[in-house]
Amino acid sequence: MRAFYLVLAVLIILLGLVHLAATFALFDGLTGRAIWFASGGLAIVLTGLINLLNRGYGATAPGVRWTAVGANAVMTAFAALAGVAGAASGAQMVGIVGLLAAATLVSIKPPVSG
Numbered sequence: 001m002r003a004f005y006l007v008l009a010v011l012i013i014l015l016g017l018v019h020l021a022a023t024f025a026l027f028d029g030l031t032g033r034a035i036w037f038a039s040g041g042l043a044i045v046l047t048g049l050i051n052l053l054n055r056g057y058g059a060t061a062p063g064v065r066w067t068a069v070g071a072n073a074v075m076t077a078f079a080a081l082a083g084v085a086g087a088a089s090g091a092q093m094v095g096i097v098g099l100l101a102a103a104t105l106v107s108i109k110p111p112v113s114g
Helices: 002-026 034-058 062-087 088-107
Strands: none
Touching: 002 034, 002 062, 002 088, 034 062, 062 088
């Protein structure tokens, strides 16, 4: 399960980095909309990093665990809402919301150290 959680966390970070990189392709200049879009990518990257911290320290630091659970749940709901609002394809919804939902489920499971 730890290896699966590592893969999920890394995929979330990569998703956030792709989102950040897309900012440069979607916007011509430094605008409020561009910054707002990029902030979504930063939030995704930070969610992945919280999952890495939870994987490493969640068994001994309950605050880290509950922060990861909360971040994952909020980002899953936000991704679903953003997908609906942005008319994401079914594949995009399944991939992105599925990735975040899987991280939520794994983070809820009581941690095992080591």
